[in-house]
Amino acid sequence: MSDSGTDAAALAAELAEARRELDSRRDELQRLNRELEDTNRGIVALYSELDQRADQLREASELKSRFLSYVSHEFRTPLNSIMGLARILLDRLDGDLSAEQERQVVYIRQSAESLTELVNDLLDLAKVEAGRLDLKPTVFALPDLFAALRGALRPLQAGRDVRLVIDTGPDIRLRTDEAKVAQILRNLVSNGLKFTETGEVRVSARIVDDGGLLIEVRDTGIGIAPEHQAKIFEEFGQIDTALHRRHKGTGLGLPLSRRLAELLGGSLDVESTPGRGSTFRLTLPASVVLRDGGGEAGASTRTILVIDDDPSFRYLVRQLLKDRPEIRVREALDGHNGLNRLRADPADVVLLDLNMPGMAGAEVVEALRRDGWPAGTAVVVATSDPITPALRARLEGVAEFLPKHEISRHSLLEAIGRSAERRLKS
Ligand code: ADP
Numbered sequence: 001m002s003d004s005g006t007d008a009a010a011l012a013a014e015l016a017e018a019r020r021e022l023d024s025r026r027d028e029l030q031r032l033n034r035e036l037e038d039t040n041r042g043i044v045a046l047y048s049e050l051d052q053r054a055d056q057l058r059e060a061s062e063l064k065s066r067f068l069s070y071v072s073h074e075f076r077t078p079l080n081s082i083m084g085l086a087r088i089l090l091d092r093l094d095g096d097l098s099a100e101q102e103r104q105v106v107y108i109r110q111s112a113e114s115l116t117e118l119v120n121d122l123l124d125l126a127k128v129e130a131g132r133l134d135l136k137p138t139v140f141a142l143p144d145l146f147a148a149l150r151g152a153l154r155p156l157q158a159g160r161d162v163r164l165v166i167d168t169g170p171d172i173r174l175r176t177d178e179a180k181v182a183q184i185l186r187n188l189v190s191n192g193l194k195f196t197e198t199g200e201v202r203v204s205a206r207i208v209d210d211g212g213l214l215i216e217v218r219d220t221g222i223g224i225a226p227e228h229q230a231k232i233f234e235e236f237g238q239i240d241t242a243l244h245r246r247h248k249g250t251g252l253g254l255p256l257s258r259r260l261a262e263l264l265g266g267s268l269d270v271e272s273t274p275g276r277g278s279t280f281r282l283t284l285p286a287s288v289v290l291r292d293g294g295g296e297a298g299a300s301t302r303t304i305l306v307i308d309d310d311p312s313f314r315y316l317v318r319q320l321l322k323d324r325p326e327i328r329v330r331e332a333l334d335g336h337n338g339l340n341r342l343r344a345d346p347a348d349v350v351l352l353d354l355n356m357p358g359m360a361g362a363e364v365v366e367a368l369r370r371d372g373w374p375a376g377t378a379v380v381v382a383t384s385d386p387i388t389p390a391l392r393a394r395l396e397g398v399a400e401f402l403p404k405h406e407i408s409r410h411s412l413l414e415a416i417g418r419s420a421e422r423r424l425k426s
Helices: 003-090 099-129 142-157 178-194 253-263 311-320 335-344 361-371 389-394 409-425
Strands: 138-141 162-166 173-176 199-207 213-219 267-273 277-284 302-307 327-332 349-352 378-383 400-403
Touching (some): 142 178, 162 178, 173 178, 178 199, 178 213, 253 277, 302 311, 302 409, 327 335, 335 349, 335 361, 349 361, 361 378, 361 389
């Protein structure tokens, strides 16, 4: 054998080895590919399951709202007649009552009153969830609100070992829904008084760094353990300890208060130490604080309806407008829903997507045109599709076009402003 013969054999062996290696790499690659495909299929399945779950949750939550509002409405009529009849009895319209009978009727009336309170809270919650609780912003002075609270809440403190102090607060005016702010504060103070044996419940307010208003309700009561602090904001969330159980309630006050705070563009949170007390913090956004001598007074609210099947776009719009309490944002998940809502309850401006399953945006425009533009509703088309001349012709009557990729707080507010003006003129 020559050297070159040996070399050739070695080379061949090396080549064979390399090929084997290559084959095994390729097998490995194929296996990895298959694994990847499986994983992909799994992810797709997971996604569609998540979608389904989200749909089911949305349906369940809608059902819950409808149920709550139905039940509450049905409760109101009989409750009102119980209270009315109790009043007739106590007013002795049909003859005298014995002392014992009077006591019984007073109990009946008190029970009916607390049931009414519960029903009202339920109805409010259902309305907030269905996006149907309307804000009625007015301009008012914070010291006036505090003075009114002082008067209204004084009876709650009567004969108790607890002081109720409502500080003066900054001398500012606010433009927001005064009744809702008062409703939140009344609830926080009455909770504070319920869960405080001695010491005080104090309401104070100050302007914070971002220009918003912070209102604190601080008590020296039994406090709330950290593990319970999230639960109390859940519907019917009450704490099951002997101390907390001594006071009967519905567990609806705080979740409703938080919803209302969010509706006002703010937030509601708690900080608490068991045995020391709790501080509830209500914040309101800078946009509702007036410092300019009233120049902004009287700005009226506008309603905009976002019709878009993409939840992230609806979220984006909500976020962009969240510190503008004068703009109410409503949502519809598709063209049909949107059209129905508009027919029932017209909006000032419709922010309309074009490409939606079921009824597309252009069909919504056509239907609105056939309806004669109910209440002069202005339509802003927000789309990622190119607007071709043919499409533009089909969308005749649309006030504005807003490419989705250009959307910002500024462009959105401008488009809403221009469209609403156009609407007022028409
Ligand atoms: P309700 O007072 O009708 O039970 P809320 O939603 O207002 O309903 O409060 C839920 C629960 O949170 C109360 O039952 C109580 O356990 C707890 N809680 C609320 N406020 C306070 C407070 N200031 N101090 C201690 N616990 C509180």
